[in-house]
Amino acid sequence: MKLFDAHCHLQDDALFPDLGNVMLRAAAAGVEKIAVCLDFSKPLKKEDEFFQGLEKSEAIYSMIGIHPWFVGCRAGAVTPPESAIMDRGCNWRERFQRLEKLLLDFPMVGIGETGLDFQEKFTNRAEQEASFAAHLDLACELNRPIAVHCVKAWGRLIEILREHPAPRVLLHAFGGAPELIPELIELNCWFSFCGNVTNPNAKRVRASAAAVPAARLLIETDSPDFPPAGCELPNEPANLIHVARAVAELRGVSVEAFAEATFLNAIQVFGAI
Ligand SMILES: [Zn+2]
Numbered sequence: 001m002k003l004f005d006a007h008c009h010l011q012d013d014a015l016f017p018d019l020g021n022v023m024l025r026a027a028a029a030g031v032e033k034i035a036v037c038l039d040f041s042k043p044l045k046k047e048d049e050f051f052q053g054l055e056k057s058e059a060i061y062s063m064i065g066i067h068p069w070f071v072g073c074r075a076g077a078v079t080p081p082e083s084a085i086m087d088r089g090c091n092w093r094e095r096f097q098r099l100e101k102l103l104l105d106f107p108m109v110g111i112g113e114t115g116l117d118f119q120e121k122f123t124n125r126a127e128q129e130a131s132f133a134a135h136l137d138l139a140c141e142l143n144r145p146i147a148v149h150c151v152k153a154w155g156r157l158i159e160i161l162r163e164h165p166a167p168r169v170l171l172h173a174f175g176g177a178p179e180l181i182p183e184l185i186e187l188n189c190w191f192s193f194c195g196n197v198t199n200p201n202a203k204r205v206r207a208s209a210a211a212v213p214a215a216r217l218l219i220e221t222d223s224p225d226f227p228p229a230g231c232e233l234p235n236e237p238a239n240l241i242h243v244a245r246a247v248a249e250l251r252g253v254s255v256e257a258f259a260e261a262t263f264l265n266a267i268q269v270f271g272a273i
Helices: 016-028 049-056 082-089 092-105 125-142 154-163 178-186 203-211 237-251 255-270
Strands: 003-008 031-038 060-064 108-117 145-151 168-171 189-193 217-219
Touching (some): 003 217, 003 255, 016 031, 016 237, 031 108, 031 237, 060 092, 092 108, 092 125, 108 154, 125 145, 145 154, 168 255, 178 189, 178 203, 189 203, 203 237, 217 237, 237 255
Parallel strands (some): 003 031, 060 108, 145 168, 168 189, 189 217
């Protein structure tokens, strides 16, 4: 059985120092492909060991974008580490100008993560929307997949996707209601589920995971966060099997058939490498 982790962050300090072992455990657990959403927290230089590794790896699909949490200084935000302030804390426009070049210079398959997070603690909605629209336009122009984060912003997300259509939109850690699914499919969306689907109390997520048409379904770990029930932090791609088992059970299919179908769906979204 082979699995495709459609969204995670291997560059995160919680995983990066032990990346070799993280990758070995992923391979041992059947996770053959991993989509990694990079940000600007690591130096993005070709000579950097991490990027040299990416270029050689047949397991990793890398993407890059500006997360909605980091489009601008946020009220109540934890101060990022000193070295990251310039690159992650402020001025998404300056970073965005570097995106297109990075996409072309590095072996990046796609864009993200971008999106909208309208939890009350984030007061920069206009900047988030402008950044999201810019990422979508670039995905359309370059015909690349795009990974999208959406929390409490489904109405605006749909409006912006209509105004800025993109060819392949991956809604990561999908937490929207089942009723939204048909409209989002028309907007070229795929739906990716993570560890929270293993929680029996996550009723809405579980209802959506059961309702998404099989051809639009993906699974992810969103490592290093959101470990499935029974797993510890940091989360890692090897834990993907728990997500696969939970969603397969909800849908009444075998985990083997489910793994194969979601693997092929992910190849459709990201392309073959
Ligand atoms: Zn993420």
